[in-house]
Amino acid sequence: xxxxxxxxxxxxxxxxxxxxxxxxxxxxxxxxxxxxxxxxxxxxxxxxxxxxxxxxxxxxxxxxxxxxxxxxxxxxxxxxxxxxxxxxxxxxxxxxxxxxxxxxxxxxxxxxxxxxxxxxxxxxxxxxxxxxxxxxxxxxxxxxxxxxxxxxxxxxxxxxxxxxxxxxxxxxxxxxxxxxxxxxxxxxxxxxxxxxxx
Amino acid sequence: xxxxxxxxxxxxxxxxxxxxxxxxxxxxxxxxxxxxxxxxxxxxxxxxxxxxxxxxxxxxxxxxxxxxxxxxxxxxxxxxxxxxxxxxxxxxxxxxxxxxxxxxxxxxxxxxxxxxxxxxxxxxxxxxxxxxxxxxxxxxxxxxxxxxxxxxxxxxxxxxxxxxxxxxxxxxxxxxxxxxxxxxxxxxxxxxxxxxxxxxxxxxxxxxxxxxxxxxxxxxxxxxxxxxxxxxxxxxxxxxxxxxxxxxxxxxxxxxxxxxxxxxxxxxxxxxxxxxxxxxxxxxxxxxxxxxxxxxxxxxxxxxxxx
Numbered sequence: 001x002x003x004x005x006x007x008x009x010x011x012x013x014x015x016x017x018x019x020x021x022x023x024x025x026x027x028x029x030x031x032x033x034x035x036x037x038x039x040x041x042x043x044x045x046x047x048x049x050x051x052x053x054x055x056x057x058x059x060x061x062x063x064x065x066x067x068x069x070x071x072x073x074x075x076x077x078x079x080x081x082x083x084x085x086x087x088x089x090x091x092x093x094x095x096x097x098x099x100x101x102x103x104x105x106x107x108x109x110x111x112x113x114x115x116x117x118x119x120x121x122x123x124x125x126x127x128x129x130x131x132x133x134x135x136x137x138x139x140x141x142x143x144x145x146x147x148x149x150x151x152x153x154x155x156x157x158x159x160x161x162x163x164x165x166x167x168x169x170x171x172x173x174x175x176x177x178x179x180x181x182x183x184x185x186x187x188x189x190x191x192x193x194x195x196x197x198x
Numbered sequence: 199x200x201x202x203x204x205x206x207x208x209x210x211x212x213x214x215x216x217x218x219x220x221x222x223x224x225x226x227x228x229x230x231x232x233x234x235x236x237x238x239x240x241x242x243x244x245x246x247x248x249x250x251x252x253x254x255x256x257x258x259x260x261x262x263x264x265x266x267x268x269x270x271x272x273x274x275x276x277x278x279x280x281x282x283x284x285x286x287x288x289x290x291x292x293x294x295x296x297x298x299x300x301x302x303x304x305x306x307x308x309x310x311x312x313x314x315x316x317x318x319x320x321x322x323x324x325x326x327x328x329x330x331x332x333x334x335x336x337x338x339x340x341x342x343x344x345x346x347x348x349x350x351x352x353x354x355x356x357x358x359x360x361x362x363x364x365x366x367x368x369x370x371x372x373x374x375x376x377x378x379x380x381x382x383x384x385x386x387x388x389x390x391x392x393x394x395x396x397x398x399x400x401x402x403x404x405x406x407x408x409x410x411x412x413x414x415x416x417x418x419x420x421x422x423x424x425x426x427x428x429x430x431x432x433x434x435x436x437x438x439x440x441x442x443x444x445x446x447x448x449x450x451x452x453x454x455x456x457x458x459x460x461x462x463x464x465x466x467x468x469x470x471x472x473x474x475x476x477x478x479x480x481x482x483x484x485x486x487x488x489x490x491x492x493x494x495x496x497x498x499x500x501x502x503x504x505x
Contacts, residue, residue, distance in 0.1 A: 002300070002316055005296040005317055006296075009293075009325075034289075034333075035288065035329075038344055039344050075285040170380060177394045
């Protein structure tokens, strides 16, 4: 019985080595004791996510609710994981980012008349930004609404036809001391008809 | 027997009843494992909460700490909690699971301490064996690329890069910014150049071969019979590893589980070795102090005082 634990360690370690070679699992993870053995940790892998629109691709960040899925994808970057993440992103509701002060947010959701900001308003321009509400629409900053969030009166939805997820990793070239990115997986999910009709 | 009798009278650590005595080796290993479960078990609350409760209960009621039911529950909680998050877990969480499984097998079988010692030794050999194998296969460790990269970008290595490699703070900031630019969500960069210093090359090579060498020696030492040259020095090697490695990368949970397995495999007469492992167990806590910040603050105060 005293060999059970070492045998389990061996089995998981050997399985990890197979996954590293066959499925690009990061050596750092999976129980193979490959931490501090290579630059290629999950932290050296990153995502580039785009909403595909008529006017081009809008780059965006991963929503908080999908961070675990992102971490799993970076650790074990398979086409299935990437496509699944792209599908989840395509099923979400995307809006242009606005930053509001607590006063502006409260008055908006309570349906109260808008109050003039007491802060300086030099930022106000033709686009309508002020210090209590900064509109990033023209900069193309977008975000996916999280579970329980609804489209607010001042929000503008993003019209997109698909979501593209690229997984990249970088290596360190010692001779030139350069970090060089390389693509690992590229997946795309079209906006489903049911989602588009919402 | 004569030797043991001599030690027990001459060395207070070896007296019957001492926590370091051979009769208490298992008790010591179990108590330290319970502390590990209490403080560094798992990052997920639904795993660490039940483990903490079991650990506290076992510390209060010692009968629980030697019960196969307790260790079966601990092992089951770790395994079930790890299945869902296997891709995110650090390797020492796996090792903690294997060690708890070893304790379960021990308490569920004939409770022969020599068998637990053999299991602990085998686990140490495998951990360091796999670590050496991974470094050999990775392709960017043995040429010192990885350590060079860590010295340039890992916050934990900045002190070494600064003092031994001559990398000034503004280059550290530049390198960190370069990496952030490459991985930024709106980036279309394909490569970024990092700034290094020539002095960093030999430092990276020394750390690379030092790390590889000690890990290989530990694996071989624990694999060898205790009577051989390497076998005799196995505890010195493992203690050296614990005291140096985790100074740079303070993964306390990893250090603790290795120290516990170190204690479990010690020979009956190695009371001072067990004492040394316990000292390392305690000393690892001091590695949590942000020494880089502390030294910088002292340096600023000294410079301020001098001016």
